[in-house]
Amino acid sequence: MIPVRGYEGARVAILGLGRSGLSAAHSLEAGGAQPVCWDDNEAARAKAEEYGLEVLDLAREGAFEGIACLIVSPGIPHLYPQPNRIVAAAQAAGVPVDNDIGLFFRSFAGAEWNDFDQPPRVIAVTGSNGKSTTSALIHHILREAGRDAQLAGNIGRGVLDIDPPEDGGAVVLELSSYQTELARALTPDIAVFTNLSPDHLDRHAGLGGYFAAKRRLFAEGGPDRAIIGIDEAEGRFLAGQLSEGAADDRVIRISVAEKLTGPGWQVFARKGFLSEYRKGRQAGSIDLRPIKGLPGAHNHQNACAAYAACRAMGLAPRVIEEGMRSYPGLPHRSQVIAEAGGVTYVNDSKATNVDSALKALQAFGSIRWICGGLEKEGGLSALAPALENVACAYVIGREAAHFAMQLEGIEAQVCTTMAEAVRRAHADAQPGDTVLLAPAAASFDQYDSFERRGEDFAACVAAALGSGQ
Template sequence: MTPVTSFAGKTVALFGLGGSGLATALALKEGGARVIACDDNPAKMAEANAKGIETADLRNADWSQFSSLILSPGVPLTHPEPHWSAKLAREAGVEIIGDIELFCRERAKIAPNAPFVAITGTNGKSTTTALIAHILREAGRDVQMGGNIGTAILSLGLPADNRIHVIECSSFQIDLAPSLSPTIGVHLNLSPDHIDRHGTMELYAAIKERLVAKAGLAVIGVDDPLSRAIADSCEAKGVNVARVSVEPLGVKGVFADGETLVGVTTSDAAPIANLSGISSLRGAHNAQNAAAAVAIALALNVSPEQIRSGLHTFPGLPHRMEEVGRIGATLFINDSKATNADSTEKALKSFDDIFWILGGKAKEGGIELLTSYFSKIRKAYLIGAASDEFATTLGDDVPHVHCGTLDKAVAQAAEDAQTLGSPAVVLLSPACASYDQFPNYEMRGNHFRDLVRALPGIEAKGA
């Protein structure tokens, strides 16, 4: 835990007692603050009480006593409209911040030079966060990894000069962290997502830019126009920028030349590592993720030899183009984390002869941007609420069948793929949220994995 001593003696309101919210309340209390917490779920309130956290209905609170409102990142700050707790805080002139901001203030107080790597982007941020943490650990560094990827930031160890915090940040978390100024800030890419929570694409991009705007080094992916604009904007303001790309670079950074990662300095360009044969980093999108990780590792004085070793031993993350197993020449891939078309595009780029399982709760735009990849798809298996909409988009270009459930889709896709008589891929990459049939993408991916591992003749990976 990182006790938040910078709030000692203060009284703070806290709304949202999920995993990170409860961890934040405990860290504040441990640091000497008085916390009055609230949640819409009475069970969460009871759980907090049992751990010694004071709770109350903040609607009836005296807001003049609060120095701050600590808001869970899952609670709307501005759009589609501010949560009632945010409205009350603003009316009382109380600042609204989140757990990332609390960490930043504590770091500034107790260890201002502690290495802090913060990673964001619409897609790929979890893989990049896990990859850089893995490379650093393999190189013998003391690494604390968390944030949006899993462990709440205040549940991690204290910031210290010999300890590196590697933290994934969502746009919601950045929006609640006005003093965010990491040692290394990483922005990977931008595509439409969470517009319901940020109002416009321009506001979404502006929030993402905040993570790198005050970084000691800004590592920025430049393979989309909005991210290129962020890199140019930061550089114009005097930020030290290293660009990453899957195209050749003529400026400082790291780029992917096919499967070779090339480092570019002001004086030369030299190959650093090769991704050939690393199944956990398959595809151009992972080449960009790996290029970002290499740029970070080099900045933290990790040797090229240690970087290469870390890349080759990286196990990958569940639900992100995860190899589940094989039946003969048929490979089964769990890409349940692909909850929008932009993310699914990465998977479709990476394979041929695809038996594609897709569907769920559709995002804005559906799968229209994927039409150029339809020639790679042997057959599509539609599940969930988006089935009719997606069937219309697939039209006569892609043979498809309405399966309804993931169980039926896996069984049919496995049978069809094995009749092909040549290498094929059964790919779960839904391009949709899971909420119509599963509580989250993890449970959807876990169910896919269980279904595949139950197939006759499966050679399961990691079972």
């Protein structure tokens, strides 16, 4: 646990008692603060009381008298589409609003660091797609290289639940826009921006607000090294803002769309080969094609980002390559769950938006594509470049018929349920095919999370293979 510093003896309100809220409460207590907790969910309040935490209705009049700060869980809006009523009350009372990420950065460094030979470092990863894989890959490579490393944030442990770092240790954080937009302290040593595509637009009042939330990690965080994916205009803009010139190697540009040249520091992947260039000369290369845990161009972009971060941490190219080769991949992210009769079954349930689904479709050949769910804004037209890889689409979800109508130029079968989609895809698949779950939609019309959807897919595949249908 990381005890929260700076609130000794103060009353600090916490809104939302999920993982991050409860973790913040315990860390505040450990640092000498007095947490005051609230959640609209009665069961969540009861759980907090079981832990001995004070529960107080923060919506009542005068609730913020004597409160030093309000800590808000990531899912609770503080500005758009409209502020939560309790957040609005805190703002009206002049009470600062923060989150667990802000508490972490203000509390991470301890007095024991004075005795360390190398201070611990924080690598923070944000972007639209690939954050989890990039974060987990960096963590895996560091651990394989013998470094003390912990994985936290949107993946792994809560940021305040981690152990105090050791001499020379590293903490790898996956950070969403919900986390970066509100944190009052953001001071990573290395910050990574993978890419940007439309997502959470209602929460951020449009693409500009969404990008601004990501940009805070760099503009306000002031990292020593910034690793920027420049395959979109926003990434190129951000790299230009942070750099003092073409030779400024504090900014490492990454790409899977083009070969990068120039006097600076670049990492790019073309046709399955990763290359690192510094000062106009090649400094390292890796053949990514045989690495099963990183299939497709989108994972090659993740590999470029992780490679750059590990190089910034001082690891040699061959050490990084060894770590990549042993990387098993993450559940629900281009995860090979079965191979039978020449057919590969891949679970990419995390492909919850059109951009991530497009990348999944581009990673494989002849595809039996299971898709559908709760559609996000923008429609499905952006998937067109990859539909030539699709032999047939098997559409699930409550609005499966409407989803299928948008898939022009390919056969699309309305299945509604996962079990029926897997049954049909399995029956139709030929040797060389890939049965791919890449929904291009949220899961909440049928499942409470993308993980549950992926687990259902895996169970249905196991049932189909076991029955021999």
